[in-house]
Amino acid sequence: MSTRPSFHSLPIPHGRSAALLALIPSLTGLVPALASLPPAQAKEVRVYSGRHYSSDAALFQQFTKATGIQVRLLESNDSTIIERLRNEGQNSSADVLVLVDAAKLANAAADGMFQPVGSAALMRDVPLDLRDPKGRWFGLTRRVRAFAVNPAVVNPASLKTYADLAKPALKGKVCLRNRNNVYNQSLVADQMILRGDRAAATWIKGMVANLAQPVFTSDVALARAVAQGRCGVGLVNSYYVARMLSGQSGAADKALAAKIRIVYPNPAHINVSGAGVTRYAKNKPEAIQLIEFLTSPTAAEGFAKGSFEYPLKGYGNNPILQRFGSFKPDRLSAAQLGAQNKAAVALMATNGWK
């Protein structure tokens, strides 16, 4: 073998291990430099959250200011976060799990993601039907699946219950979001429980037959289509329309939202976002403190102002929410909705809800 090339010039194994070696300091450097770690002795609480509202960050800051407890946040989509928590098991560093759908919360509780918590403040601030009876999770906000109506196309007075969307008179005037959407899944579960599977199936078929255009992938696009008269009525969470009305998303959306009438079906299907202490929480007292703060009247005001969701009690002191009027909840429990979720998705799929 010739003496050239010398060993240190071997390109590949060398280059590769060098790259890997160079990676280690750069990675260990990445964490503190980019993740802005708090000092080690500071109290902290680690949150896995499926909520994505920038107003939440303001609430967390308020909490840190009041208690000195740092909030460390990981936002992701619900399913991913649950999968991550499940696989991390005892090793998980998450203390609080925040999710946005009653069925998701109930199923996470049934899967053992949470631990029961006793807290007088939570019992006082969170109404019984908006929390887990065993204290594993507590509601933070309420959202209503409402009719967004264009009065020029459909008479709002003709819409009383969710069942009305299947009336043949609405042919070509109904707009729906896709089946994948948890708000729709929980609504279907709700109707299956209240009206029975067969009636719910007929109802879905009727709505699908009434569709004005293919299902939407977002509530805002649906609300715009209602405002433009391409749909007469659609199902949305009212806070999307409230936000458009507030002007937060621009003058064009504000003008469009002004053409929409929000009608609450009677009784109305209420969904919740909620939080619980994770089963293997390392910072349990801090976790409870955070949830107590998030369910307090102070935070309720922040939610109503920032994300236009309804607080746990009453209608909030936000003028836009007050303009939407009151609603009468149908008071199904999250556990009921959670148990029905899979059947609801299957019923939607078999009856043509894309």
Add this chain to the structure above:
Amino acid sequence: MRRPPPPNPTATVQPRAARHNQGRLSLLAAVVVISLLSLLPLIALGWDALRGPSQEGLGLGIDGADQIRGTLLLVLGEGLLGASLGTATGWLCAVCRFPGRRLLRIAQLLPMAFPAYLQAASLIDWGSQRGLLIHGPLWAIALLTLANYSYVFLLSTESFSVSGRRLLEASRSLGVGPWRSFWRVALPIAMPSIGAGIALSAMEVVNELGAVRLLGVPSLSAGILDRWQVEGDPRGAALLSMIALAIVAVLVAAERQLRQRSRRWNLGGGTGQEAIWLLTGWRALLAILITALPPLLALAIPTLWILSGWQGIGPEAAADLVPLALRTLGLAFAATGVTVAAALLLAIVRRWSPQPLVRQLSFVAGLGYAIPGSVLALGLLILGGPLLLSPLLLLLWGYGDRFMAVSKQGMDAAFERIPPSIDEAATSLGCSWQGVLRRVHLPLMRGPLVVGSLLVFVDVVKELPITLSLRPFDFDTLAVRVFQYASDERVGAAMAPSLLIMVFGLVAASALIPSLEAGTQQKS
């Protein structure tokens, strides 16, 4: 093992003699480790699926057939359109001369800076404000073509201008016109590169989730995730994944077949002439139209969106752009280093080892690209959780697994253009395998290496599902922030981070310009 004979200039030493040293085993071991690392998440998924709650049995479910049809339609539509567009623009920019060619050639890199999911989201948002319905497979094919044809362009134009040039000149001097030269000389020579580009973009289509979901096209990638997470049926999801993998395997096999049939070697080395065919009149106009339209469309979509929605940006959107950008860049650099090093290793061993096992392993290592990122992330979660792996390590593992094929495809194609006689010549002159690599292959491979690295870099900057699932606390990236705003349906607020992603894509794409230029200028 016998040591190779001492160098003897007159003896014909097979290149494989170079493998007979200590390096060989460690190279092979590295290949095995890399392929194992890429396979592990899939194995974990399969295992989890089998172990999971047993469902009523394996079946395609209600939507399975629709989803397979949807994915096939997208792959075929995008494949045809993207291959034609990429080859046409590649050919025009490489060997024809028309007004604005230099600028337009660079402009072909523009569309790849804009991820399909952002293009789809902004177009849908813009349309919904105006009552335009952006929905369905035709829109999906159009947007996916726009986002992916640059792969074919990049690889084909390099091949047209470097490898084929001398032969083209020869055919021209024999009186063969541009069209016949294209069909009979240039296209067969460029086939490996074009094939590699098509395979890459087809895999990109198979795993595309965001755009197709937004556009309401049923697809396997969405089906896999829904079966798993919405319907709680991991076995059904595994079945759909297998079908997706089968589609990709057929694509890759077809591409190899093409490559084998058109195997020709060329050392490159242009002659320094600017362009071979001068286009005038309507021909020049048509060339301008074909090359200008895709970049203009790619630019038009975000521009329209900004013009109509800038009011929704909001003050808080700009607040943490700097840390978001720094994290994004840090991850992209680290991931590119890991991925390209591993891909180079695989490509080299593949060239030197005739063993079918090595070829199969290196094929397997590239499969991660065909798996939707969110599914790969699930596999990594299953591995990472119990193993207590640091989230950042898991992230890099995921990126490496996912984007291995991006850098490897181009390298394999480039290696195939280097004639084996060079290796033989070098070894017969006494070079060890390391010497051949360092003094012969790496210099010849510089172009593909740069291209491969930049493609990975751009992909990591745009990547969402793996980052979203595996990152540590307080570690949002630009793409994650876009997702958060978009989930909150504040598409306007997503504008600032989206634009930054596009800017990074543009910067990386413009770093590709020198390697493009090298193609048409004389090599020193």
